Amino acid sequence: MEFPAYLATMPMHAITEIHGEPGLLARFRLEVEAFDEPARARLTEALDLAADLHRDDRRVREPYLNHLLRVAIRLMHHYQVRDVDVIVAALLHDAVEDHPAELAALAPDGSAAGTDVTAAALVALSARFGARVARLVGAVTNPAFDPERDRNAQYRDHVAASLESEPWARVIKVSDFTDNGVGVIHTVGPKVARSAAKYRPLVPVFRDLIARPDTPLSPPVKQHIFAQLDLAEERFSAILDQPDPARRP
Template structure:
């Protein structure tokens, strides 16, 4: 992804705070998102700020070399975390750390576990490494939002939906999944190629499931935040419809 300013540290914090997350991505790339997270982490107590910075550095290391069509993969968990912190107004450090790490066990379990790649994915070892580095709650949240590998011959959309429902049973995992889905769904117009249509087919049937869980009383978000997320789900549905009709 093209970066127009390779020194985002020069951007005034007040300006960076008001930029949409995908605008930060387009203009300043990964460095801008990392800088935005450092700026926004002033909402946390200093010890939690340091732990979040450690999690961001580790997630960046684990996802090194991975890409999502037009950008480094780490941009996605950075936006997911920033959305939870800035737009959902959640300052629970465990939730933020789990958001940064939410795809690590699914995509890079060997790197998380610190072992050479061989045999079946070391999912349990990776979760144990997260629990050891942070705590069991963080590991549990990451486990909840980790979609297991799709067995051969299984419909991938049905597999995704079958895992989505139990993942959303945990109210805080629900918060992570809602931000993850928003980044993937609303952000689908920032992608290109055949993956766009495949993603629209996969995510479109998940919208009513997510809306149902969002509306539940135990979802730990303020009413205006829920309204914002509902509008984001509607926008994602609109974009899926347009893509699938093309």
């Protein structure tokens, strides 16, 4: 398939709308050309695993892999991340949460004996991509939530706690948040309001985490992220703060 020469400069949601998954895959390959051959091989292996695990998953109107590609491309292009472990973890950031049994089945024989399925999935990731990748994915994996408590509040508590001591996991999570938050206008149906209500209280949490001196991003990249958080907040407000048409002045 032919893609325009300016694919490398197109906004990712524009690539998604016009070219779909093939366009995002082409953009990913353009980004990984900046890496050496061993790094490209590792990134390709992680992408292949993500594509296999999420092959039947969808996000409303699109294959789930599109989301994972955008999160990883944003790290490389907008955040200027060259740490291969971080990009591998970004591609696989939902693998343990969404497909723990499939991952656990890939663990070396006996290495996950006596562990629960989530722990076994992390063992499999560690064996294949290293302990650091598994630790980063673990930091952005949601735990089982208490059904008696508000789920969104538990999610916010988990994000703040799990990212406290994992600076690189913050970078992965804010790319994920940007795709979900700024990209909320590309969602349709009831999920729009649900997503806005879930994510709006996280904006100040991410502002604090990204502003910290130990978050390993350059000042210009941090400013870019702050602008994206501003945009997400504007979109959440537009969705959630509309006047009720049933109420008369």
